[in-house]
Amino acid sequence: MPERGTVEDGGRDGDAARTEPTPDGGIALDGASAASGAEASTAGSTDADDSDTAHAADADSISIPLPRPGIVARIARRETRLTTRRGWALGLTVVFAAFGFLLATFSGSGVAPTGYEPVVASYVELATFLVPLAALAFGHGAVVGAAERGRLGVVLTLPVSRAETAIGVFAGRAAVLGSAVILGFGVPGLLLLREYGLAGWPTFAWFLFATVAVAVALLGIGVGISALAPTSTMALAGALLVWAWVALVHDLLAMGVLAALDGANGFVAVAVAANPVSTYRLLALAPTDAGGAGLAAALDGGLSVGVLVGVLLGWVALGVVVAAVAMRVKRI
Template sequence: MPERRGGDARDGPDGGIPDGGVAVDDAKAGTSTAESVADSTATGETAADASVLARLLGGLPRPGVVLRLARREARLTVRRGWALGLTVLLAVFAVLLATFSGSSVAPSGYDPVVASYVELATFLVPLAALAFGHGAIVGAAERGRLGVLLTLPVSRAETALGILAGRAAVLASAVVLGFGVPGLLLLREFGAAGWPTFAWFLAATVAVAVALLGVGVAISALAPTSTFALAGALLVWVWTALVHDLLALGVLSAFEGAGDLVAAMVVSNPVATYRLLALAPTDAASAGLAAALEGSGLSTAVLPASLLAWVALAGVVSAVALRRKQV
């Protein structure tokens, strides 16, 4: 199916010239004014950036179309029951931690309980997000559903972003509901004074879930088959959740004063970023990698920006890969 191009001519006062250009012919060359030159210069850099992105994606996505595709993907995803299973799984583990938090062998108070939740989410949430995303595109292509979707008047970039946005909404809802129920138990047991710490943890967990989901969707768009996509998702999970932090600690112990290098490694791993971000309001924020990163310039404000950058990068990679994928 033909794809939309960001540089296609459109009817308008500029005579169909893309990127805000100005049409000038021989008859009108003498009437060009300094105002048109100034406007072109002021908007040239922005138009050039938009043009590059449009050429990369095969046309700038239309937000309304992406939103409709996201709603469709969310409805289909909810019907499969996957989100319900994840919600129940998270709620069961979290309720157990919250229920036994009053015993002598379990954590007590918001900070210890949140620290326990972070350790649970560090392994479970990225695995669930990657598993949820690895078949989003290649699986739909193998079942023939993606080919049917691409017969509609939508671009492939819009399709990829719609799939990502729809699944992200469902995954975020599962995380909020799964951890929200025990959050109410914590509110009843410990009061509202420390509840912002739990809310911070919940927001950080949603952010890392969406970031790893984006990576999974990008893998799905790049992989030739579902088997390759599953293998890629598992490798990414092993690296981000298990191997990466050990490597960072090894670098830290081998090279004294390597805080800047470790900071770069943390930002390059969404799970490591999440761990530091979620524990930032707790007492655990002064231990481990967080203590080693003091003075490295890696602030709390950089951590959520890093996760947002992962989401944006994953969306662009998914759109470009789907554009070049044979369906």
């Protein structure tokens, strides 16, 4: 039986050496691949174990450890087109716009004396439940759903690494989700602009920024769940559990602990940072009177507006890192 790495069968082994993928889903670089192929063709007299060891060392040395921005951008554009074609962009925008128009229309008479702030407070309470649910639902099938349909396996046959794939998928879906939030809540905001003028528009613009930030943060968590889950059903169950925790359970437990500690400001800061939805609520209401007391307590605990933005960005990074690491070990 012919040994691996010999010159038997002509250049077939050299071609295989040039196209064999690296363990992380990337491919070998052309120059280094040619060198390894030439080395294999001249090593006909070596033992099979030695050639296997040398080939593994070559594969490790020429793998691509860092994501390439160009590749990530291509995968992101592809993911944006696919999700838009499947109706996610339109569906999310319609859902956000429908609730936004309802609040802007039916709360207008009750909030007319004070303008933007009560409407923004109502939007924040709505977004606290609706946006995380939409983001987690949008992200839970990003990896495992594509793997079950066979689409992810096709992508990984291309010269891309798994980390690049995970980051690109997240970036593409983040673009769709962020656009849906801006359009869905921004178009009803034009009613407020017509009703109350430009005086309070920065408050509403800040609400849009904070809502996009928390949507992308929860999307990153959803993509991480999708990369970890073995099936779409388990990914959906995990996403629903995370939504129940961040939107309902966490704040109830935090309030109970805070009451038991008789108002510890340090615990307020920890509780806010430990939940992206709590961070969002405080951040979105920071310019309003409704968020003054909560922000004051958080500031006493060491959280400023800049720190709150950094916390949400940290949640985004955590979800993407979990997705990238899980993709490296996921069997597809």
